[in-house]
Amino acid sequence: MQNLKEIFQKAHGYKEIVSKQRYMVNFFKNDEIPMVIFSYVWTNEQATKRVRELNKKAKSIIETTFMQYFSEYFTQMECSKPEPNRDLDFDDFRDFYFSYYKNVHIHGIEIYETDQYLQGMEICYLVDGDYSKYALHHTIRRQKLGKGRGLANSSSTSSLVQGNFKPIGGGKDSTSGAPGGISILEKSLFKKSSIYFQRDEYIVGLKVTGKKYLHYMEIKTNHGNFLTSGTIQKDDNHCEFDIPKDHKVIAFSGLLEVMFNECRILDLSIVTKETEQDCDQAIKSLTYKDMINSSSQLFNVIKSEMCENIKRIKAIKLYPGTLLDKKIRSNKADCVGGIQITYELKSGGEFVDGLTDLRCLNKELPAKSIEIKDNEYITMIYGTGTDYIKTLCIKTNFYRRVKMGSTKDEQPGLGKQLSRSSSEQFDLVGLKGDQFSINLPAGAKVIAFSGTADDYLRSISAYYKI
Numbered sequence: 001m002q003n004l005k006e007i008f009q010k011a012h013g014y015k016e017i018v019s020k021q022r023y024m025v026n027f028f029k030n031d032e033i034p035m036v037i038f039s040y041v042w043t044n045e046q047a048t049k050r051v052r053e054l055n056k057k058a059k060s061i062i063e064t065t066f067m068q069y070f071s072e073y074f075t076q077m078e079c080s081k082p083e084p085n086r087d088l089d090f091d092d093f094r095d096f097y098f099s100y101y102k103n104v105h106i107h108g109i110e111i112y113e114t115d116q117y118l119q120g121m122e123i124c125y126l127v128d129g130d131y132s133k134y135a136l137h138h139t140i141r142r143q144k145l146g147k148g149r150g151l152a153n154s155s156s157t158s159s160l161v162q163g164n165f166k167p168i169g170g171g172k173d174s175t176s177g178a179p180g181g182i183s184i185l186e187k188s189l190f191k192k193s194s195i196y197f198q199r200d201e202y203i204v205g206l207k208v209t210g211k212k213y214l215h216y217m218e219i220k221t222n223h224g225n226f227l228t229s230g231t232i233q234k235d236d237n238h239c240e241f242d243i244p245k246d247h248k249v250i251a252f253s254g255l256l257e258v259m260f261n262e263c264r265i266l267d268l269s270i271v272t273k274e275t276e277q278d279c280d281q282a283i284k285s286l287t288y289k290d291m292i293n294s295s296s297q298l299f300n301v302i303k304s305e306m307c308e309n310i311k312r313i314k315a316i317k318l319y320p321g322t323l324l325d326k327k328i329r330s331n332k333a334d335c336v337g338g339i340q341i342t343y344e345l346k347s348g349g350e351f352v353d354g355l356t357d358l359r360c361l362n363k364e365l366p367a368k369s370i371e372i373k374d375n376e377y378i379t380m381i382y383g384t385g386t387d388y389i390k391t392l393c394i395k396t397n398f399y400r401r402v403k404m405g406s407t408k409d410e411q412p413g414l415g416k417q418l419s420r421s422s423s424e425q426f427d428l429v430g431l432k433g434d435q436f437s438i439n440l441p442a443g444a445k446v447i448a449f450s451g452t453a454d455d456y457l458r459s460i461s462a463y464y465k466i
Contacts, residue, residue: 077302077447078466082459083436084385086258087452089298092123092135093251093271099280101128104250106203108196111217111229112138117264118214118230119190123252137256138263190262195219195227202248206270208288209236213257214265222248237292241285247272250282255296255452267296289454300450301343301353302463310448313378314350315342316394317369318404321360324455336389336405336457337361341449359455360388370394370402378446381438381462388456390434438462 082088098104105126112119120138127133205220209232216230243249254268267289273282289296301307321337322330338356345351372378380395383405391405440446440462448463 077463079302079450080438080440080462080464082450082452082461083438084383084389084434085387085452085459086263087266087298087459088256088258088263089254089300089452090135090137090256091251091253091303092125092133093253093279093282093284094303096125096127096133096135096251098125098127098251098271099282102278103128104279105129105199106197106249107132108194109219109227110192110194111227112190112192113230114190114262115231116215116233118210118217120256120263120265121252125251135252137254191229193227193229195221195225197221198223201225202275203270204243204248206241206243206249207239208241208268209233209238210288211236212266214268214288239288239291241270243270243272243285244283246274248275250279253284254287255298295359295454296452297355297358297454298450298452299353299355301341301351302448302450306343306345306351306353309345309347310351311344311346312374313341313372313447313449314344315369315371316340316378316402317342317367318392318394318402319356319367320362320365320404321358321456322362324360331365332406333362333365333404334390334406335360335385336383336392339392339449339451339457339460343448354449355451355453355457358453358457360457368402368404370396370400372396373398376400378462379440379444381440381446381460383436384434385436386434388458389460392457392460440464441466 093099106123107126108124110122112121121135122138123135125133125135201221201223203219204222205218207218208214209216209230211233214230215236216232217228219227249270249272251271252268253271255266256263257266267287269287270285271282272285273279287296301310317340318336319338319340320333321335323334326334337360338354338358340352340354340356343351343353376396376398378394379397381393383392384390389405391403391407393401393403395401438461444464444466446462446464449460450463451460452458
């Protein structure tokens with residue numbers, strides 16, 4: 001048992017958490033304990049099925065060998081899709097633990113765009129000259145074309161194509177996947193710009209333009225090479241990131257808004273360091289939103305240093321909000337003006353997280369709160385909203401709830417409908433254009449929240465255990 005404990009502690013020293021757009025991978029690198037543990041943040045059905053298969057294979061090993069002795073290292077936790085806006089934040093410096101390395105070199109960058117927006121980035125990092133880490137921050141949109149028939153339909157996929165078209169269903173003469181034996185071709189609905197760096201080449205200049213979303217990006221290297229992607233549009237904000245002298249860019253971070261079959265870059269920032277310094281001396285730049293004096297905020301205790309200390313949710317407070325273009329304020333809330341989550345720590349103390357300083361906050365109206373008891377937990381989260389959260393309701397297993405926001409557009413009987421199974425919840429809410437529900441599986445217990453905001457609360461998601 002003592003030898004097993006020493007081996008496990010050694011493996012734990014190599015633990016890494018790699019957070020990508022579609023899933024999160026927790027793995028141990030050790031010759032004596034080859035083990036991979038997958039947990040998805042959110043993804044498509046095919047990838048979800050594959051992740052569950054991998055989990056199933058590893059589950060028996062974990063339970064029989066380690067779970068009963070080292071349960072604190074194996075928190076089985078999943079995250080819901082953000083609602084109503086699918087905002088996903090990424091921070092490659094944090095998610096790849098670059099601060100523990102001596103040097104990080106950007107080996108290649110691919111930027112995806114349409115005629116209007118920058119849709120995402122794919123970055124290859126070379127860490128300490130030994131191995132690569134890939135960051136995929138995009139959703140690729142395609143259209144299917146039948147020969148001689150023009151546009152057939154649209155779809156979204158995560159695979160890349162070579163050139164402009166790619167056969168589907170077996171190649172040129174294939175009849176599978178197309179009615180009447182007609183071959184189907186995929187045409188990319190995006191443009192891709194790429195740049196690859198030599199060993200002594202790095203980014204020394206970065207310019208972007210945009211409004212709510214980024215429209216254009218220009219990268220300059222110390223070798224005088226350039227990469228441009230996107231189109232500068234009328235009345236765009238023009239921003240240049242501050243890269244100190246003798247510094248190089250080693251990582252990117254930002255925020256994506258993921259739509260039905262595409263995504264757009266909402267915000268972007270960079271991490272730089274002196275060429276001869278270690279990565280723990282790196283500094284982070286202002287964000288694009290900071291430079292144009294536009295609000296962009298997020299909260300996520302799971303991705304903070306406090307994650308290991310969280311015991312449970314102790315209280316939730318929802319704040320009233322008002323529409324910014326409204327001339328006369330009413331005595332009722334028009335939207336959710338903020339959220340505050342109080343967590344109980346394992347040490348007995350408290351930690352407060354959330355967003356309570358939004359521009360839409362109505363300080364003239366009282367907030368509403370709920371105290372969560374020791375044996376009580378959150379089981380249901382739903383509301384209304386499209387561009388921002390109009391109404392938010394949070395319920396517990398004790399059938400208690402806290403609710404805030406506009407009620408004039410709420411569907412009658414929504415709360416009763418949501419008391420059914422989780423699969424029915426999503427379908428019922430989807431019948432109305434601006435209603436949403438956090439799709440939690442049966443038996444799920446919410447243990448933490450995350451969210452994004454600009455002037456309004458844009459999205460909320462839940463971390464849960466089953």
